[in-house]
Amino acid sequence: MTSPSTKGSREPQPDEQLEQSLYAKRQKIFPREVHGLYARLRLAGVLGLLGIFYFTPWLRWNGHQAVLLDLPARKFHIFGLTLWPQDFIYLAFLLIIAGLALFFFTALAGRIWCGYACPQTVWTEAFLWLERKVEGDRMKQQKLDAMPMNAKKLRIRATKHTFWILFSVWTGFTFVGYFTPIIELGQRLVQFGLGPWETFWVVFYGFATYGNAGWMREQVCMYMCPYARFQSAMFDKDTLIISYLPERGEPRGSRKRSTNPRELGLGDCIDCTMCVQVCPTGIDIRDGLQYECIACSACIDACDDVMDKMGYQRGLIKYTTQHEMTGGKTHILRPRMVVYAVLLLVVMGIFAYSIGTRTSLGLDVIRDRNRLYRETADGLIENVYTLKILNMDKVAHRYTLSVAGIPGIELFTDMKDIEVTAGDVMELPVRLRADEAELKVRSSKVMFELVASDEPELSVQEEARFLGPR
Amino acid sequence: MQDGLPMTTSRISRLQKCIAILWPSFLTAIVATGVFFSAFDPDDLFPFDADPEISRLGFYTIGFLLFWLIAAVSGIGTLYFAITNCMRQGQGKQDD
Incomplete structure (x- = not known):
């Protein structure tokens, strides 16, 4: 934070004045286009991830949309797997796995997530590409920005925003296509x-895409991203970072290509500021590791290019570790990595096991809320329940229902056969009757058991309470 | 605070305040909506008095916006108390 620290500024001032003097307005950043190994890697990441995002909803699987998180029907279809609201635990598992994976890769390779895979980076790259296609390179963009509004500027800006908005609408449409069938959605869209x-x-x-990737850009990483704030906690001296090598580069300064920098007393940095110009967050990597750095490695590509032109060795800015920079060796296998890896594998193992052994049968027992119990004409105590039977299998099943927990307890239902079609829910009113003499306490435990008649291993148990007068 | 200036609400720009309130509450609302509606089906919650015009997707949307509103209100409170506390502490220092 920059602020004047004169004595006078201690005096209370009108709010507006303080705001102006204490906050430097954001400098608009025009990142220069960069070519090189890491730029190609990032492009591959961007194309791959955007491809997955935009293409997945159009995939088909056994006659239905392959990935459809069908919110209106409360069923998630992911290829052959159908998840129900009861399976919410798996989503929690997935989030834990994602979190642990983030920890693991951060400790190993620093902020590679930020530089290559974060949606913010990926969509910003796409928007930057559109911007370059319309407005031209960095110089042209800066010139256009400085220009007062005129017909030409208005035309160029309007074109850019039209492309941005079209791309954003397509993105929003694709997003909704994950939640409602995309083909029907597309038909409705073209028919308004x-x-x-x-x-x-x-x-x-x-709008979120347009705002974040078009306008906010690096500010999302700097002000809004929680990961950017805590990622350094996962760092140690063996974590991959992008760094400038000051002992090789300093003292920096411009020189002719033909001169020997050592004779001039200069390091290898020619102070061309290319690393600053390509930086999407507008920082100078030569100032050291900064939390604004999203490790996109654009500065590495830019600097390597300059080193090639100067005939110097590459790697004045490079992927390195603190250990390597201080002359030591980088250790990949270290306790922190092992702990993260073991945790990750254990959670992934539990996840895979529980998905694999999931019963495709669900049973919910809901007690009748109106009355606790009723005494029948022949002196028995009766409790009423509604059972919800979920057949999460791909085929219809017939089930046998039984109850246990109180000696002599009887089960009555109006339905002769309990048959539920594939992917359906059946509500079944059920009455339980027990002899008062068998009830030891006011609330006894009973256990419903539902078994598929055609497949005895397909069964589920659900506990309920049986209330009586005692 | 390093420069000894009292902390005032104007130290944080209005836009940043909006982001600080709306953004975390947005994330919270997503989680709350997911948990809430996976436990409760809107069709079960309002079986009779529900407007048939409002589909499940509509209930989810309204639910999400309500969760966002509630979380944002809590965020406004947090920001307000944090800032007024800082202001008091800042003034206390000035008096020394």
Whole structure:
């Protein structure tokens, strides 16, 4: 934070004045286009990830959309797997796995997530590409920005924003296509027949894309990203970082290509500021490791290019570790890595096991809320329940229902056969009757068991309470 | 605070305050919506008095916006108390 620290500024001042004097306005950043190994890697990441995002909803699997998180029907289809709201635990598992993976890769390779895979980076790259196609390179963009508004500037800006908005709407549409069948959604879109909620989400997600990737850009990483704040906690001296080598580069200064820098008393840095110009967050990597650095390695590519031109060795800015920089050796296998890896493998193992052994049968027992119990004409105590039977399998099943827990307890239902079609829920009203003499306490435990008649290993148990007068 | 200036609300720009309130509450609302609606089906919650015009997707949307609003209100409170506390402490230092 830069602020004047004169004695006078201690005096209370009108709010507006303080705001102006204490906050430097954000400098707009025009990152220069960069070519090189890491730029190609990032491009591969961007194309791959955007490809996955935009293409996945169009994939088909056994006659339905392969990945459809069908919120209106409360069922998630992921290829052959169908998840129900009861399976919410798997989502929690997935989030834990994602978190642990982030820890593991951060400790190993620093902020590679930020530089190559974060949606913010990926979409910003796409928006930057559109911007370059319309406005031209960095110099042209800066010139255009400084120009007063005129017909030409208005035309160029309008073109850019039109492309940005079209791309954003397509993004929002794709996003909604994960939640409602995308083919029908597309048909409704071209007929202008989108429902109000679908429209809301297309616009909302599209606007978020446009705002974040078009306008906010590096500010999202600097002010809004929680990961950017805590990632340094996972760092140690063996974590991969991008660094400038000051002992090789300093003292920096311009020189002719033909001169020997050692004779001039100069290091290898020619102070061309290319590393600053390509930086999407507008920092100078030569100032050391900074939290604004998203490790996109654009400065490495830019500097390597300059080193080639000067005939110097590459790697004045490079991927390195603190150990390597201080002359030591980088250790990949270290306790922190082992702990993260073991945790990750254990959680992934539990996840895979529980998905693999998941029963495709669900049973919910809901007690009748109106009455605790009823005494029948023949002196028995009766409790009423509604059972919800979920057949999460791909085929229809017949089930046998039984109950245990109180000696002599009887089960009555109006339904002769309990048959549930594939992927359906059946509500089944059930009455339980027990002799008062068998009830030791006011609330006894009973256990419902549902077994598929055609597949005895397909069964589920659910506990319930049986209430009586005692 | 390093420069000895009292902390005032204007030290943080209005835009940053908006982001500080809306962004974390947005993330919270996503989680809350996910947990809430995986436990409760809107069709079960409002079986009779629900407007048939409002689909499940509509309930999810309204639920999400409500969660966002609630979390944002809490964020406003946090920011308000944090800032007024800092202001008091800043003034206390000045008096020394």
